Each structure stands twice: as C-alpha cells, then as structure tokens.
Amino acid sequence: xxxxxxxxxxxxxxxxxxxxxxxxxxxxxxxxxxxxxxxxxxxxxxxxxxxxxxxxxxxxxxxxxxxxxxxxxxxxxxxxxxxxxxxxxxxxxxxxxxxxxxxxxxxxxxxxxxxxxxxxxxxxxxxxxxxxxxxxxxxxxxxxxxxxxxxxxxxxxxxxxxxxxxxxxxxxxxxxxxxxxxxxxxxxxxxxxxxxxxxxxxxxxxxxxxxxxxx
Numbered sequence: 767x768x769x770x771x772x773x774x775x776x777x778x779x780x781x782x783x784x785x786x787x788x789x790x791x792x793x794x795x796x797x798x799x800x801x802x803x804x805x806x807x808x809x810x811x812x813x814x815x816x817x818x819x820x821x822x823x824x825x826x827x828x829x830x831x832x833x834x835x836x837x838x839x840x841x842x843x844x845x846x847x848x849x850x851x852x853x854x855x856x857x858x859x860x861x862x863x864x865x866x867x868x869x870x871x872x873x874x875x876x877x878x879x880x881x882x883x884x885x886x887x888x889x890x891x892x893x894x895x896x897x898x899x900x901x902x903x904x905x906x907x908x909x910x911x912x913x914x915x916x917x918x919x920x921x922x923x924x925x926x927x928x929x930x931x932x933x934x935x936x937x938x939x940x941x942x943x944x945x946x947x948x949x950x951x952x953x954x955x956x957x958x959x960x961x962x963x964x965x966x967x968x969x970x971x972x973x974x975x976x977x978x979x980x981x
Contacts (some may be wrong), residue, residue, distance in 0.1 A: 770804060774846040780816060783848045785858065787865075788837045789962045790883050794858035795866040799848070811836050813850060832856030882948070882958055889952045905949050913953055916946045 775781050780798040787794055797815040799807065803823050806814040813826045813834040827833030834852040841848055859866040892902040905913050920943035927936035951957070 768841060768845070770801060772845060773841060774844065775800065776846070780818070781846060781848060783815065783850050785813065785834065785850045785852055788851045788853050789959050790881070792865050793867055794852070794854065794864075807836060807839070813852060827855060830856065832858070834858070886948055886952065886958050889948055893952055902949060906953065910953055913946065913950050917943070917950055920946050
C-alpha cells in the first residue's frame with residue numbers, strides 16, 4: 767500500500783479518478799480528487815470528489831442518495847491517476863444513467879465486446895419483444911417448466927462431458943448451461959448483480975473462516 771503523500775497531484779492539487787463498477791467493470795465516471803477529498807474517501811469508504819467548477823468538495827450521493835461504496839483504489843505506474851472500484855447505490859451520472867459514458871464514438875465491425883451483463887440485457891430484450899424465430903423467444907413462450915427442463919438437461923450434459931475428461935465438450939456444455947441459467951434468471955427477475963452479491967457474501971464468509979482456522 768502506498769501513502770497519499772506518494773501520489774502526484776497536478777499544479778492545482780488534483781488527481782484524476784476513474785470510477786469503475788465492481789460488478790459490471792464498466793467505467794462509471796471520471797472525476798477529480800484533492801488530498802482532502804481522498805482522505806475523506808478513505809475515512810468514510812464513500813467516494814468524495816473535488817468539483818473544479820464549483821471549487822468545493824462533494825460527497826457522491828449526499829443529495830441524491832446514490833452513494834458509491836469504495837471497494838479499492840489503485841494508482842497507476844506514475845502515481846498521477848487513480849482507479850476507484852465501487853459498489854454503487856444508484857445511477858452514477860447526474861442525468862440518471864447508469865454511467866456517464868453513453869455516447870458511442872466508434873465501434874469496430876470486426877471486434878465485439880462480450881459480457882454476461884450484455885447477454886443478460888439481450889435476453890431481457892428477447893423476453894420483452896419476443897422476435898419470431900428466436901430460440902430464446904421459444905423458451906419464454908413455453909414458460910418456466912420448459913426453461914427448468916433445459917437447465918436440467920444441460921446440467922446432465924456438463925456432467926457427462928466432465929466425467930469423460932473432454933475439456934472442449936465440457937466448455938461447450940457449460941456455455942449452454944450458463945445461457946439457459948440466465949434465461950431462468952430473466953424469467954424469475956434475478957439480476958447478474960443479485961448473483962454477484964451472493965457470491966461476494968460467501969467469499970467474505972469463507973475468508974473469515976480461513977482466518978479463524980489460522981488463529
């Protein structure tokens with residue numbers, strides 16, 4: 767861990783902070799901190815920034831309730847910029863959007879970005895719009911029993927592939943299982959964030975158990 771005094775603030779006493787969602791890994795916003803706001807952030811575990819326009823400190827969420835709980839803060843190699851990983855209580859942008867970065871400038875025709883959150887959003891769209899000819903639409907039309915049946919079938923396929931020691935086949939079947947589980951999640955209104963929080967809580971419990979065993 768490095769000390770605040772080791773960080774390199776600019777001539778105005780500021781350092782840029784790139785705020786990242788701990789769950790989605792999306793960049794939420796870019797703001798600035800000075801030594802005082804950074805000290806408050808470390809003390810309270812909530813992001814506090816310095817407004818260059820108003821020339822004052824502002825605790826994110828103080829008026830909106832959309833607090834950002836700090837998971838970690840990391841400085842870059844030159845120690846003149848920070849990434850702040852957070853768990854947020856609500857929209858990060860003052861416009862009410864999840865992130866401040868919502869205006870596409872360029873998208874490669876050959877390269878595409880994949881995320882579980884993106885897949886989840888796609889499935890939500892499928893459930894809402896029900897496009898004809900879509901397998902996902904078929905599952906939602908058939909309902910929970912069909913979805914559960916497919917989850918069960920894919921579980922069996924994963925077991926068969928794993929038992930056979932066939933890595934390629936097992937990867938393929940796990941991907942099928944993950945897809946059908948996410949269809950189930952959308953059907954039941956379970957978000958990716960819900961699963962993330964549950965796993966995170968188990969990680970904390972497991973960490974505590976390990977510490978107890980060592981003492």
